[in-house]
Amino acid sequence: MENLLWVIPALPFMGALLLILLGGRLSGPAVSAIGVGCVGLAAVFTLLLGFQFLTDAPAGGVYRQEVWQWFEVAGFNPSIAFHLDALSLVFIFVITFVGFLIHLYSTAYMAEDEGFTRFFAYMNLFVGSMLVLVLADNLLLLYLGWEGVGLCSYLLIGFWYKEPQNGYAARKAFIITRVGDTAMAIGLFMLFQYFGTLHIQSISTEAVQSWPVGAQPALLIAFLLLGGAVGKSGQLPLQTWLPDAMAGPTPVSALIHAATMVTAGVYLIARMHVLFELAPVAQLTVAVIGAVTLLLAGFSALTQSDLKRVLAYSTISQIGYMFLALGVGAWSAGIFHFMIHAFFKALLFLAAGAIILSLHHEQNMFKMGGLKEKMPAVFWTFLIGAASLAALPLITAGFYSKDQILWLALAGERGNVWLYAAGLMGAFITAIYTFRMVFITFYGESKTHLEHPPGTLIILPLVVLAILSTIGGFIELPHNFGHVVLFSDLLRPVLPNLAVDDSLASAEWMFQVLAAAISLAGVLIAFLVYLKKPELHAQIRNSGAAMALHRFWYSGWGFDKLYGALFVQPFVFLATLNKNDVIDSFYSFLTSLTRALNRGLAQTQNGILRWYMMGVVVGALIILTISLLP
Amino acid sequence: MNTLPMEYGLLLAGILFVIGLVSLLIRRNIIFMLISVEIMLNAAGLAFIVAGARWAQPEGQVMFIFIITMAAAEVSVGLALILQLYHNLKTLDSDAANLMHG
Numbered sequence: 001m002e003n004l005l006w007v008i009p010a011l012p013f014m015g016a017l018l019l020i021l022l023g024g025r026l027s028g029p030a031v032s033a034i035g036v037g038c039v040g041l042a043a044v045f046t047l048l049l050g051f052q053f054l055t056d057a058p059a060g061g062v063y064r065q066e067v068w069q070w071f072e073v074a075g076f077n078p079s080i081a082f083h084l085d086a087l088s089l090v091f092i093f094v095i096t097f098v099g100f101l102i103h104l105y106s107t108a109y110m111a112e113d114e115g116f117t118r119f120f121a122y123m124n125l126f127v128g129s130m131l132v133l134v135l136a137d138n139l140l141l142l143y144l145g146w147e148g149v150g151l152c153s154y155l156l157i158g159f160w161y162k163e164p165q166n167g168y169a170a171r172k173a174f175i176i177t178r179v180g181d182t183a184m185a186i187g188l189f190m191l192f193q194y195f196g197t198l199h200i201q202s203i204s205t206e207a208v209q210s211w212p213v214g215a216q217p218a219l220l221i222a223f224l225l226l227g228g229a230v231g232k233s234g235q236l237p238l239q240t241w242l243p244d245a246m247a248g249p250t251p252v253s254a255l256i257h258a259a260t261m262v263t264a265g266v267y268l269i270a271r272m273h274v275l276f277e278l279a280p281v282a283q284l285t286v287a288v289i290g291a292v293t294l295l296l297a298g299f300s301a302l303t304q305s306d307l308k309r310v311l312a313y314s315t316i317s318q319i320g321y322m323f324l325a326l327g328v329g330a331w332s333a334g335i336f337h338f339m340i341h342a343f344f345k346a347l348l349f350l351a352a353g354a355i356i357l358s359l360h361h362e363q364n365m366f367k368m369g370g371l372k373e374k375m376p377a378v379f380w381t382f383l384i385g386a387a388s389l390a391a392l393p394l395i396t397a398g399f400y401s402k403d404q405i406l407w408l409a410l411a412g413e414r415g416n417v418w419l420y421a422a423g424l425m426g427a428f429i430t431a432i433y434t435f436r437m438v439f440i441t442f443y444g445e446s447k448t449h450l451e452h453p454p455g456t457l458i459i460l461p462l463v464v465l466a467i468l469s470t471i472g473g474f475i476e477l478p479h480n481f482g483h484v485v486l487f488s489d490l491l492r493p494v495l496p497n498l499a500v501d502d503s504l505a506s507a508e509w510m511f512q513v514l515a516a517a518i519s520l521a522g523v524l525i526a527f528l529v530y531l532k533k534p535e536l537h538a539q540i541r542n543s544g545a546a547m548a549l550h551r552f553w554y555s556g557w558g559f560d561k562l563y564g565a566l567f568v569q570p571f572v573f574l575a576t577l578n579k580n581d582v583i584d585s586f587y588s589f590l591t592s593l594t595r596a597l598n599r600g601l602a603q604t605q606n607g608i609l610r611w612y613m614m615g616v617v618v619g620a621l622i623i624l625t626i627s628l629l630p
Numbered sequence: 631m632n633t634l635p636m637e638y639g640l641l642l643a644g645i646l647f648v649i650g651l652v653s654l655l656i657r658r659n660i661i662f663m664l665i666s667v668e669i670m671l672n673a674a675g676l677a678f679i680v681a682g683a684r685w686a687q688p689e690g691q692v693m694f695i696f697i698i699t700m701a702a703a704e705v706s707v708g709l710a711l712i713l714q715l716y717h718n719l720k721t722l723d724s725d726a727a728n729l730m731h732g
Contacts, residue, residue, distance in 0.1 A: 606728060607727070607728025607729065608724075608725050608728050609660075609663070609724045609725070609727065610654075610655055610656075610658070610724065610725070613654055613655055614655060617651065617655070
């Protein structure tokens, strides 16, 4: 069975290849059969392999399969080899399973689109690249998958390429993530320089042996890898591409910009956790970036009017939580939140997509309203997802994953009260903006006419994801409440456990109650401001300071403007200066000189015979004179 | 027997050559230009004869026969061209034959 590991990434690639080669000749149902079937089969293989992995754990907790050696240059011989341990198992499960549901949903969502085949080809290519990324056994193969998902992200954001602003958003995403990728590539070069290999396991063991904690190279490399992770995961300071990435079709937003690709940064940090533990400063930076990002994005989400942009900012914010968890060393809590987040964020995006499709591509929340009765199935699933995002206590999965992060941010050995306060504040804001979204969209008076109600293929993935968003949390319960540790036990062999400050342990329940109360308070405030007393909302919005703040947050803290002034404008200025390439001027001088000579000589060819004769005579006279000179 | 000094003969040849050259340059009628070329050829031939007589060598006369032969060939080709020119342009003005200028 473990010999079939290569099949999991190969299947989506095969689907993409088939769709690209035969796409034009296939009928719609055949395209969806290939597109969905390949990912579905990969999901089935993942489940089978995961079942075997869990029941009959392999030696060392790893399935490794080398397919072939990629190349060999000067002792550097990376292979196309796959490495399945508990961490990658969680990731491939989420990628294939959530990916399959989203593909299924897309067959209904994209049914009317003329680029149906192209869409599924890109989506399959994306799933394949992402699987290569998380299954890679060496960092070079990981980088291949990394760039592959970057490419697919570009293709899918700009999927409706006839609108210029979609192309602009696609280019923005590609270029901004490229900044991080460059840092990461430099980090890989340095790793190769020190260890002579990019094999992840060898690097992890050798780094511990050769570097003490806080070693200079470990710090530098950890920061460079962090650069790559920050770019891909949309964290400060490279977060500006993610809200604009909502230009793509909604299933793309669900799959790439919420559930899987943007968490590649989380995966990279968890995978290279040994390096980050050797560089405590870098790890603390991860936590601080996470804490700051989750707050910034949360405040921005509060002010958005576009349903998908609220979700985009909430994605940035939730990945901030994952970074916070990784930064304080709560590795398994971060990965747990990744999994739960993938469920509920995919659910929220797909439900939002169902609304947007039914309302004829209307995305402005303030033009929706009153959808509760019109589309009950979407309402209830969306509500479950929103409750999970807002971490409503006890019943939702989001509560358990987020509470674990908050608790470890405070009580973990690397946690501190500031990180905890930021996380708690973030949880409060999350509850407000989530239920602001719910109340504005589904309650109040109806403002639009429903075009066509969503079909079964749209509702089915929503229901499955809603169930997962609820029961997903019960595989990991805090030890004073049920004490189920299935998930962290699974990850134990891969990711180290975090020691907890014992003096706080007895008070854990107090912090849990606090977290629960905070999220309930957020929901209550949203209820009061947006549903009970809309005039209060208007009052707040119309005061001068609030309006300025609203504008500031609405534009995402002005980062676009800042980067525009800092990087784009100087670059454009330099480019205009050098519009007529300085280097080129030498060559254009040569051509104009040749042309001038040509024009001059062409004058002499006037077709008058005596003129030519004169030329001969003058030439002969000159030669005679020269030969007669002493 | 009194022989003419070689310089006289060469001077005559030079004068003939220059006359031919000048008339080639100033004439526009293409037949006159052909005649001018003939004069120049014969001037060169005269120079060969004079030089051959001066050094009592046969090569001067041999060269002259070559030049005569070549001139005959040249005239036949030249007249054929002139006929074609006249046929096409209805004039013997060489300046009119500048259709391929530039």
